[in-house]
Amino acid sequence: MSHARPDPTVRDVSDWWSTSVSRIEPNRIELRGRPVQDLIGSISFAGIIWLMLRGETATPGQERLLEAALVSSVDHGPHAPSIAVARMAATCGIGLNNAVATGVNLLGDVHGGAGEQCMALLADVRRLHQQGAGLATAAETTVGAWQARSKYLPGFGHRFHSVDPRRDPLLGQVEQAVSDGVVDGSYLHAAQAIERVLAAGRTRPVPINIDGCTAVVYAELGFPPPLARGLFVLSRSVGILAHAWEETGQGRRNKGPMPPSILPTFTEGA
Numbered sequence: 001m002s003h004a005r006p007d008p009t010v011r012d013v014s015d016w017w018s019t020s021v022s023r024i025e026p027n028r029i030e031l032r033g034r035p036v037q038d039l040i041g042s043i044s045f046a047g048i049i050w051l052m053l054r055g056e057t058a059t060p061g062q063e064r065l066l067e068a069a070l071v072s073s074v075d076h077g078p079h080a081p082s083i084a085v086a087r088m089a090a091t092c093g094i095g096l097n098n099a100v101a102t103g104v105n106l107l108g109d110v111h112g113g114a115g116e117q118c119m120a121l122l123a124d125v126r127r128l129h130q131q132g133a134g135l136a137t138a139a140e141t142t143v144g145a146w147q148a149r150s151k152y153l154p155g156f157g158h159r160f161h162s163v164d165p166r167r168d169p170l171l172g173q174v175e176q177a178v179s180d181g182v183v184d185g186s187y188l189h190a191a192q193a194i195e196r197v198l199a200a201g202r203t204r205p206v207p208i209n210i211d212g213c214t215a216v217v218y219a220e221l222g223f224p225p226p227l228a229r230g231l232f233v234l235s236r237s238v239g240i241l242a243h244a245w246e247e248t249g250q251g252r253r254n255k256g257p258m259p260p261s262i263l264p265t266f267t268e269g270a
Protein backbone atom coordinates (compact mmCIF):
# COMPACT_ATOMS: atom_id res chain seq x y z
CA MET A 1 0.00 0.00 0.00
CA SER A 2 1.33 3.44 -0.92
CA HIS A 3 1.62 6.07 1.85
CA ALA A 4 2.53 8.87 -0.58
CA ARG A 5 0.31 11.92 -0.23
CA PRO A 6 -1.21 13.19 -3.50
CA ASP A 7 0.27 16.48 -4.73
CA PRO A 8 -2.69 18.81 -5.53
CA THR A 9 -0.57 20.81 -7.98
CA VAL A 10 -0.08 17.75 -10.20
CA ARG A 11 -3.24 16.88 -12.12
CA ASP A 12 -1.54 14.54 -14.51
CA VAL A 13 1.87 12.89 -14.62
CA SER A 14 2.70 15.03 -17.67
CA ASP A 15 2.41 18.14 -15.41
CA TRP A 16 5.41 16.98 -13.38
CA TRP A 17 7.95 18.82 -15.58
CA SER A 18 5.51 21.26 -17.14
CA THR A 19 7.44 24.13 -18.72
CA SER A 20 6.92 27.15 -20.89
CA VAL A 21 10.62 27.19 -21.90
CA SER A 22 10.60 24.46 -24.50
CA ARG A 23 8.30 21.99 -26.20
CA ILE A 24 9.92 18.75 -27.26
CA GLU A 25 7.98 16.04 -29.09
CA PRO A 26 9.00 13.50 -31.71
CA ASN A 27 10.35 15.49 -34.68
CA ARG A 28 9.48 18.79 -33.01
CA ILE A 29 11.65 21.21 -31.01
CA GLU A 30 10.28 24.62 -30.03
CA LEU A 31 12.10 27.11 -27.83
CA ARG A 32 9.71 29.59 -26.21
CA GLY A 33 7.23 28.72 -28.93
CA ARG A 34 9.65 29.27 -31.81
CA PRO A 35 10.58 26.25 -33.98
CA VAL A 36 14.31 25.63 -33.60
CA GLN A 37 14.69 25.37 -37.39
CA ASP A 38 13.58 29.04 -37.63
CA LEU A 39 16.11 30.10 -35.00
CA ILE A 40 19.22 28.31 -36.30
CA GLY A 41 21.12 30.72 -38.49
CA SER A 42 18.82 33.64 -37.77
CA ILE A 43 19.24 34.50 -34.08
CA SER A 44 22.44 35.53 -32.30
CA PHE A 45 23.67 33.85 -29.12
CA ALA A 46 22.75 36.94 -27.07
CA GLY A 47 19.36 36.87 -28.78
CA ILE A 48 18.70 33.25 -27.82
CA ILE A 49 19.78 33.93 -24.23
CA TRP A 50 17.20 36.74 -24.07
CA LEU A 51 14.51 34.61 -25.69
CA MET A 52 15.13 31.67 -23.33
CA LEU A 53 15.22 33.78 -20.15
CA ARG A 54 12.52 36.31 -21.00
CA GLY A 55 10.19 34.32 -23.26
CA GLU A 56 10.13 37.01 -25.93
CA THR A 57 12.38 38.38 -28.64
CA ALA A 58 14.79 41.17 -27.70
CA THR A 59 14.69 44.41 -29.65
CA PRO A 60 17.94 45.12 -31.54
CA GLY A 61 18.90 47.73 -28.90
CA GLN A 62 18.27 45.33 -25.99
CA GLU A 63 20.21 42.57 -27.73
CA ARG A 64 23.17 44.91 -28.42
CA LEU A 65 23.38 45.96 -24.77
CA LEU A 66 23.06 42.40 -23.45
CA GLU A 67 25.77 41.28 -25.86
CA ALA A 68 28.11 44.09 -24.73
CA ALA A 69 27.75 43.00 -21.10
CA LEU A 70 28.32 39.33 -21.95
CA VAL A 71 31.45 40.20 -23.94
CA SER A 72 32.86 42.46 -21.21
CA SER A 73 33.10 39.82 -18.49
CA VAL A 74 34.36 36.75 -20.40
CA ASP A 75 37.88 36.72 -18.97
CA HIS A 76 40.28 38.40 -16.60
CA GLY A 77 43.31 36.16 -16.94
CA PRO A 78 44.90 33.65 -14.56
CA HIS A 79 45.00 36.28 -11.79
CA ALA A 80 41.23 36.03 -11.52
CA PRO A 81 40.33 33.27 -9.03
CA SER A 82 37.73 31.67 -11.31
CA ILE A 83 40.29 31.32 -14.11
CA ALA A 84 43.22 30.24 -11.91
CA VAL A 85 41.25 27.47 -10.24
CA ALA A 86 39.92 26.17 -13.57
CA ARG A 87 43.49 26.02 -14.96
CA MET A 88 44.67 24.16 -11.87
CA ALA A 89 41.74 21.78 -12.12
CA ALA A 90 42.53 21.09 -15.78
CA THR A 91 45.93 19.66 -14.76
CA CYS A 92 44.41 17.21 -12.29
CA GLY A 93 42.92 14.67 -14.68
CA ILE A 94 39.29 15.54 -13.95
CA GLY A 95 38.15 16.36 -17.51
CA LEU A 96 37.18 19.61 -19.20
CA ASN A 97 33.60 19.70 -17.90
CA ASN A 98 34.80 19.40 -14.30
CA ALA A 99 37.50 22.03 -14.84
CA VAL A 100 34.85 24.44 -16.15
CA ALA A 101 32.52 23.61 -13.24
CA THR A 102 35.36 24.25 -10.79
CA GLY A 103 35.82 27.76 -12.20
CA VAL A 104 32.11 28.47 -12.26
CA ASN A 105 31.72 27.26 -8.68
CA LEU A 106 34.13 29.94 -7.49
CA LEU A 107 31.88 32.76 -8.67
CA GLY A 108 29.99 34.27 -5.75
CA ASP A 109 29.42 37.23 -3.44
CA VAL A 110 33.06 38.38 -3.52
CA HIS A 111 34.14 37.42 -7.06
CA GLY A 112 31.98 37.48 -10.17
CA GLY A 113 28.64 37.08 -8.42
CA ALA A 114 28.33 40.42 -6.63
CA GLY A 115 26.10 41.78 -9.41
CA GLU A 116 23.14 40.10 -7.74
CA GLN A 117 23.50 42.16 -4.53
CA CYS A 118 24.64 45.19 -6.51
CA MET A 119 21.29 45.28 -8.28
CA ALA A 120 19.55 45.43 -4.87
CA LEU A 121 21.90 48.24 -3.82
CA LEU A 122 21.16 50.24 -6.98
CA ALA A 123 17.43 49.63 -6.55
CA ASP A 124 17.59 51.16 -3.04
CA VAL A 125 19.17 54.36 -4.40
CA ARG A 126 16.72 54.48 -7.28
CA ARG A 127 13.73 54.02 -4.97
CA LEU A 128 14.77 56.83 -2.60
CA HIS A 129 15.41 59.08 -5.60
CA GLN A 130 12.02 58.26 -7.09
CA GLN A 131 10.45 59.07 -3.71
CA GLY A 132 11.86 62.58 -4.00
CA ALA A 133 15.37 62.53 -2.50
CA GLY A 134 18.12 64.13 -4.57
CA LEU A 135 20.36 61.57 -6.25
CA ALA A 136 23.39 62.44 -4.09
CA THR A 137 21.33 62.22 -0.89
CA ALA A 138 19.73 58.93 -1.99
CA ALA A 139 23.20 57.49 -2.65
CA GLU A 140 24.66 58.77 0.65
CA THR A 141 21.72 57.39 2.65
CA THR A 142 21.90 54.02 0.90
CA VAL A 143 25.69 53.72 1.24
CA GLY A 144 25.37 54.54 4.96
CA ALA A 145 22.68 51.91 5.48
CA TRP A 146 24.58 49.21 3.57
CA GLN A 147 27.92 50.03 5.21
CA ALA A 148 26.31 49.64 8.63
CA ARG A 149 26.17 45.95 7.67
CA SER A 150 29.44 45.61 5.66
CA LYS A 151 32.06 48.13 4.61
CA TYR A 152 32.29 46.40 1.21
CA LEU A 153 29.55 47.47 -1.18
CA PRO A 154 28.76 44.86 -3.86
CA GLY A 155 29.87 45.84 -7.36
CA PHE A 156 32.53 48.30 -6.17
CA GLY A 157 36.27 47.99 -5.55
CA HIS A 158 38.95 46.02 -7.31
CA ARG A 159 42.07 44.30 -6.08
CA PHE A 160 44.30 46.14 -8.60
CA HIS A 161 42.39 48.32 -11.07
CA SER A 162 41.73 51.88 -9.88
CA VAL A 163 39.69 52.35 -13.06
CA ASP A 164 38.59 49.06 -14.59
CA PRO A 165 39.21 49.33 -18.37
CA ARG A 166 35.92 47.55 -18.95
CA ARG A 167 34.00 50.29 -17.11
CA ASP A 168 33.90 53.18 -19.58
CA PRO A 169 33.12 51.20 -22.77
CA LEU A 170 30.32 49.26 -21.09
CA LEU A 171 28.78 52.21 -19.28
CA GLY A 172 29.17 54.13 -22.56
CA GLN A 173 26.99 51.50 -24.22
CA VAL A 174 24.37 52.09 -21.51
CA GLU A 175 24.54 55.85 -22.15
CA GLN A 176 24.04 55.17 -25.85
CA ALA A 177 21.06 52.95 -25.05
CA VAL A 178 19.59 55.77 -22.92
CA SER A 179 19.96 58.18 -25.88
CA ASP A 180 18.31 55.60 -28.14
CA GLY A 181 15.38 55.19 -25.72
CA VAL A 182 16.20 51.51 -25.05
CA VAL A 183 16.63 51.97 -21.26
CA ASP A 184 15.97 54.87 -18.87
CA GLY A 185 19.41 55.18 -17.23
CA SER A 186 18.12 55.22 -13.64
CA TYR A 187 20.35 52.32 -12.50
CA LEU A 188 23.35 53.82 -14.32
CA HIS A 189 22.83 57.13 -12.51
CA ALA A 190 22.45 55.30 -9.17
CA ALA A 191 25.77 53.49 -9.73
CA GLN A 192 27.58 56.68 -10.71
CA ALA A 193 26.19 58.44 -7.62
CA ILE A 194 27.44 55.63 -5.35
CA GLU A 195 30.86 55.81 -7.01
CA ARG A 196 31.00 59.54 -6.20
CA VAL A 197 30.04 58.92 -2.56
CA LEU A 198 32.75 56.24 -2.21
CA ALA A 199 35.39 58.45 -3.87
CA ALA A 200 34.77 61.41 -1.54
CA GLY A 201 37.81 62.15 0.60
CA ARG A 202 39.88 59.26 -0.76
CA THR A 203 43.10 59.44 -2.77
CA ARG A 204 42.48 55.96 -4.26
CA PRO A 205 38.88 55.70 -5.49
CA VAL A 206 36.72 52.61 -5.01
CA PRO A 207 35.65 52.12 -8.62
CA ILE A 208 32.63 50.34 -9.95
CA ASN A 209 33.93 46.93 -11.01
CA ILE A 210 32.83 44.52 -13.73
CA ASP A 211 30.23 42.85 -11.49
CA GLY A 212 28.81 46.33 -10.88
CA CYS A 213 28.96 47.48 -14.52
CA THR A 214 27.24 44.34 -15.76
CA ALA A 215 24.67 44.65 -12.93
CA VAL A 216 23.85 48.15 -14.25
CA VAL A 217 23.19 46.66 -17.70
CA TYR A 218 21.12 43.74 -16.43
CA ALA A 219 19.08 46.03 -14.14
CA GLU A 220 18.49 48.55 -16.94
CA LEU A 221 17.33 45.67 -19.14
CA GLY A 222 14.87 44.47 -16.48
CA PHE A 223 16.49 41.18 -15.43
CA PRO A 224 15.83 40.11 -11.81
CA PRO A 225 18.91 40.20 -9.48
CA PRO A 226 19.72 36.44 -9.39
CA LEU A 227 20.07 36.53 -13.17
CA ALA A 228 22.86 39.12 -12.86
CA ARG A 229 24.87 36.30 -11.32
CA GLY A 230 23.52 33.74 -13.78
CA LEU A 231 24.47 35.87 -16.77
CA PHE A 232 27.95 36.54 -15.35
CA VAL A 233 28.37 32.77 -15.05
CA LEU A 234 27.38 32.31 -18.71
CA SER A 235 29.83 34.97 -19.85
CA ARG A 236 32.77 33.90 -17.67
CA SER A 237 32.28 30.28 -18.76
CA VAL A 238 33.73 31.30 -22.12
CA GLY A 239 37.00 32.50 -20.58
CA ILE A 240 37.11 29.60 -18.15
CA LEU A 241 36.71 27.14 -21.03
CA ALA A 242 39.42 28.84 -23.11
CA HIS A 243 41.89 28.81 -20.21
CA ALA A 244 41.08 25.26 -19.12
CA TRP A 245 41.48 24.11 -22.71
CA GLU A 246 44.82 25.92 -23.15
CA GLU A 247 46.11 24.48 -19.88
CA THR A 248 45.00 20.99 -20.97
CA GLY A 249 47.05 21.41 -24.15
CA GLN A 250 50.15 22.34 -22.19
CA GLY A 251 50.16 18.83 -20.73
CA ARG A 252 51.20 19.79 -17.20
CA ARG A 253 50.06 17.48 -14.44
CA ASN A 254 49.04 18.39 -10.92
CA LYS A 255 49.92 22.08 -11.19
CA GLY A 256 49.68 23.91 -7.86
CA PRO A 257 48.79 27.56 -7.18
CA MET A 258 52.45 28.67 -7.32
CA PRO A 259 55.77 27.26 -8.58
CA PRO A 260 57.14 24.51 -6.30
CA SER A 261 60.27 26.63 -5.68
CA ILE A 262 58.13 29.11 -3.71
CA LEU A 263 57.16 27.73 -0.33
CA PRO A 264 54.25 29.07 1.73
CA THR A 265 55.37 30.73 4.96
CA PHE A 266 55.06 28.36 7.88
CA THR A 267 53.61 30.20 10.87
CA GLU A 268 55.18 28.67 13.94
CA GLY A 269 52.92 27.84 16.88
CA ALA A 270 49.69 29.20 15.44
Ligand SMILES: CC(C)(COP(=O)(O)OP(=O)(O)OC[C@H]1O[C@@H](n2cnc3c(N)ncnc32)[C@H](O)[C@@H]1OP(=O)(O)O)[C@@H](O)C(=O)NCCC(=O)NCCSC(=O)C[C@@](O)(CC(=O)O)C(=O)O
Pocket: 075, 076, 079, 080, 081, 109, 110, 111, 112, 113, 114, 151, 152, 153, 154, 155, 156, 157, 158, 159, 160, 198, 206, 209, 210, 211, 212
Ligand atom coordinates in the same frame (compact mmCIF):
# COMPACT_ATOMS: atom_id res chain seq x y z
C1 LIG B 1 36.80 43.09 -4.81
C2 LIG B 1 37.38 43.41 -3.45
C3 LIG B 1 37.59 42.11 -2.67
C4 LIG B 1 38.71 44.09 -3.69
O1 LIG B 1 39.19 44.49 -2.49
P1 LIG B 1 40.52 45.34 -2.27
O2 LIG B 1 41.66 44.44 -2.45
O3 LIG B 1 40.51 46.62 -3.00
O4 LIG B 1 40.19 45.59 -0.76
P2 LIG B 1 40.82 46.22 0.46
O5 LIG B 1 42.31 46.26 0.37
O6 LIG B 1 40.19 45.51 1.57
O7 LIG B 1 40.26 47.71 0.42
C5 LIG B 1 40.99 48.85 0.11
C6 LIG B 1 40.19 50.04 0.56
O8 LIG B 1 39.06 50.23 -0.31
C7 LIG B 1 37.85 50.09 0.44
N1 LIG B 1 36.90 49.25 -0.39
C8 LIG B 1 37.29 48.24 -1.15
N2 LIG B 1 36.19 47.70 -1.70
C9 LIG B 1 35.16 48.42 -1.26
C10 LIG B 1 33.78 48.35 -1.49
N3 LIG B 1 33.27 47.40 -2.29
N4 LIG B 1 32.97 49.23 -0.90
C11 LIG B 1 33.49 50.18 -0.10
N5 LIG B 1 34.80 50.30 0.18
C12 LIG B 1 35.61 49.43 -0.40
C13 LIG B 1 38.23 49.36 1.72
O9 LIG B 1 37.34 49.68 2.75
C14 LIG B 1 39.60 49.90 1.98
O10 LIG B 1 39.48 51.18 2.53
P3 LIG B 1 40.48 51.69 3.67
O11 LIG B 1 40.34 50.71 4.78
O12 LIG B 1 39.98 53.06 4.00
O13 LIG B 1 41.84 51.69 3.03
C15 LIG B 1 36.43 44.36 -2.67
O14 LIG B 1 36.42 45.59 -3.29
C16 LIG B 1 35.06 43.79 -2.47
O15 LIG B 1 34.86 42.90 -1.67
N6 LIG B 1 34.08 44.32 -3.24
C17 LIG B 1 32.70 43.91 -3.07
C18 LIG B 1 32.42 42.60 -3.80
C19 LIG B 1 32.56 42.77 -5.29
O16 LIG B 1 32.10 43.72 -5.88
N7 LIG B 1 33.19 41.78 -5.93
C20 LIG B 1 33.44 41.78 -7.33
C21 LIG B 1 34.86 42.14 -7.62
S1 LIG B 1 35.23 42.20 -9.36
C22 LIG B 1 35.36 40.55 -9.77
O17 LIG B 1 35.28 39.68 -8.99
C23 LIG B 1 35.62 40.23 -11.21
C24 LIG B 1 37.09 40.35 -11.59
O18 LIG B 1 37.40 41.69 -11.93
C25 LIG B 1 37.95 39.86 -10.43
C26 LIG B 1 39.42 39.79 -10.53
O19 LIG B 1 40.03 39.76 -11.56
O20 LIG B 1 40.00 39.74 -9.42
C27 LIG B 1 37.25 39.48 -12.83
O21 LIG B 1 36.99 39.97 -13.93
O22 LIG B 1 37.57 38.32 -12.68
